[in-house]
Amino acid sequence: MFVSINWLLFPLELLITLTLVVLVVMDVLLPKTVKKDWLGYVSLGANVLLLGFWTTQREVIGNTFNGMFVEDSLSWFFKGFFLVAMLFVFVMTHKFFKATEGRRNEFYLLLWLALIGMCLIASSADFLTLFISLEILTISLYVLTAYTKSDKFSLEAGMKYLILGALSSGFFLYGMSFLYGITHSTRFDVIQQYVSSQPLTPITLFAMVLIFAAVGFKIAAVPFHMWVPDVYQGAPTPVTALLSVGSKAAGFAILLRLFSVGGVFAAWHFEWSMALAILSAITMTYGNLVAMFQTNIKRLLGYSSISHAGYLLMGAAAGSALGASAMNFYLLGYLFTNLAAFLVILLFSIATKSDEISDFAGLAQRSGILAGTMLLALASLAGMPPLAGFFGKFALIMSAMKSGFLWLALIASANIVVSLYYYLMIAKRIYVDAPRSTSPITISVPMRTVLIIAMIAIVGIGIFQGPFFNAAITAISGM
Amino acid sequence: MPSLFFYFFALIMVLASMLVVLSRNPLYNVLGLVVAIFSLSSLFILLEAFFVGIILLMVYAGAVLIFFLFVVMCLNLNDPVFTTPQQSRFKLLGWFTALMFLLELFLAVKSYVGALGLAPSSIRGTIEAIGRVLFTEYLLPFELTSFLLLIALFGIVSLAKGALSSGIEEKKI
Numbered sequence: 001m002f003v004s005i006n007w008l009l010f011p012l013e014l015l016i017t018l019t020l021v022v023l024v025v026m027d028v029l030l031p032k033t034v035k036k037d038w039l040g041y042v043s044l045g046a047n048v049l050l051l052g053f054w055t056t057q058r059e060v061i062g063n064t065f066n067g068m069f070v071e072d073s074l075s076w077f078f079k080g081f082f083l084v085a086m087l088f089v090f091v092m093t094h095k096f097f098k099a100t101e102g103r104r105n106e107f108y109l110l111l112w113l114a115l116i117g118m119c120l121i122a123s124s125a126d127f128l129t130l131f132i133s134l135e136i137l138t139i140s141l142y143v144l145t146a147y148t149k150s151d152k153f154s155l156e157a158g159m160k161y162l163i164l165g166a167l168s169s170g171f172f173l174y175g176m177s178f179l180y181g182i183t184h185s186t187r188f189d190v191i192q193q194y195v196s197s198q199p200l201t202p203i204t205l206f207a208m209v210l211i212f213a214a215v216g217f218k219i220a221a222v223p224f225h226m227w228v229p230d231v232y233q234g235a236p237t238p239v240t241a242l243l244s245v246g247s248k249a250a251g252f253a254i255l256l257r258l259f260s261v262g263g264v265f266a267a268w269h270f271e272w273s274m275a276l277a278i279l280s281a282i283t284m285t286y287g288n289l290v291a292m293f294q295t296n297i298k299r300l301l302g303y304s305s306i307s308h309a310g311y312l313l314m315g316a317a318a319g320s321a322l323g324a325s326a327m328n329f330y331l332l333g334y335l336f337t338n339l340a341a342f343l344v345i346l347l348f349s350i351a352t353k354s355d356e357i358s359d360f361a362g363l364a365q366r367s368g369i370l371a372g373t374m375l376l377a378l379a380s381l382a383g384m385p386p387l388a389g390f391f392g393k394f395a396l397i398m399s400a401m402k403s404g405f406l407w408l409a410l411i412a413s414a415n416i417v418v419s420l421y422y423y424l425m426i427a428k429r430i431y432v433d434a435p436r437s438t439s440p441i442t443i444s445v446p447m448r449t450v451l452i453i454a455m456i457a458i459v460g461i462g463i464f465q466g467p468f469f470n471a472a473i474t475a476i477s478g479m
Numbered sequence: 480m481p482s483l484f485f486y487f488f489a490l491i492m493v494l495a496s497m498l499v500v501l502s503r504n505p506l507y508n509v510l511g512l513v514v515a516i517f518s519l520s521s522l523f524i525l526l527e528a529f530f531v532g533i534i535l536l537m538v539y540a541g542a543v544l545i546f547f548l549f550v551v552m553c554l555n556l557n558d559p560v561f562t563t564p565q566q567s568r569f570k571l572l573g574w575f576t577a578l579m580f581l582l583e584l585f586l587a588v589k590s591y592v593g594a595l596g597l598a599p600s601s602i603r604g605t606i607e608a609i610g611r612v613l614f615t616e617y618l619l620p621f622e623l624t625s626f627l628l629l630i631a632l633f634g635i636v637s638l639a640k641g642a643l644s645s646g647i648e649e650k651k652i
Contacts, residue, residue: 106637143634206587
């Protein structure tokens, strides 16, 4: 038996690998006297070029490696998503290392490896490939989380993430082994065929729950969320941003492939949707209630990201095409919103060495653009009307209602009101409270540009939803 | 006859695993794990998965656990951390969760046995057979593991070299 490999299907992964190799070789060959700033510039440049290349890949559809690797509209959508997220993360990393003396070589290399992992997750059509791609992403994130060794919070966060992550990988493998035992295959299409022809039995339910536990860990849904606050707080801010957007979106890419319309377990959706709906309700309520009492901004955004996982699960519970495309759209808005918030947090903490919410008091008087971006990001996270977050939440709630989960829609609406409280409390601190120190925070022109781009994206996606929602719909249409 | 061996090794494995969890002496924990891995590899060999069985022995029992043993030997075993039993509020919850999980597993497996023929694989688990499968059917996942090795390399370099603090240390030297 021979494997036929269609090399034209995965040029993006090959190019990312090539970039990685070039970076490693340059790192070794360049003399030690060269400032390490080049790593940031080369990474950013390569990322922009890759994004440009990605736009040409839309029509490339098919599968290879015996159907283990698939290129379709969903993987195309998510790869672009990850590339954009990475662009912000590279900007943040560059800024981060300008302020912190230290070794940055491995940090960039691990970020590139995380990107490879995310792209492979989006393209996996086989449980084994998916598992290994997932590990590529997660293991590089373990190291990145613990990267600031001098900071004990960072080490603690890395350790916690490692232990809980290993547990969730164990769950995934265990569930996968049951499925393999039953269907004699790890491939999605074979398992999907089995699922659509057989009723749900206890053993398949068991396998499905175990696999969901691992996905739940990635997206930070409630019984599997324990790592979130500590890791978000302890990790270097660029890594927190990557965790909250990239890693979470990768989890949702898996969720869409496995549990959503056209997914592997789609045929059992009826039996499964109630569990998803309950989980969604618990996740959003828990995230929002605990977020209210936080004093550290990164921790607060950690809990807020749990609650957003809850909103997003509504789309999965709905199990309709509308639900799935609403999830995609919501993620798109969440990408810019959350990255803008983390960029502000990073710039603020570089200037003041603090992540405490109380130190944000009077930020508006110290830096108008930081305060403005944060306000916009918080308003969008809360779901205020003209911004990206609003239409996403609207679409998700509508999908839940159309699938008969009226109670879930009501809980979500109540949650949005609760979340408004703590998001706007921060906004109040920034704009109304008196500043502790009046020294202005100066933001460089490139950073200003990035912040403005993020702001334009938050407002733009909210106002001109049409093309973005269409992109979200086409993403799931090819599954 | 093979099933007799199966029960024999399975029983040893369960007992050894319980020793790992229940014993308060770290030395017994590690040795229990060695015994558990030995019996696990016997189970694989009974299933004619020779390669997996041997690899398990060499990598786990041979390399990883010996490292563990070295670390344990470096610990002070008279430290009260090891000798005083710890009370946890979550003990009851832990037992409950474990029992629920076992019950679910039991129900799940019960529904499965007999539903499908559980014949052992017709391919013998030799190195040749595994190599053939790895380089044909599972080529992609196999190649992807190279990324994992790369991450391990970078991870070790960054964590062992002192990551961010190293910049300062290097200057001192």
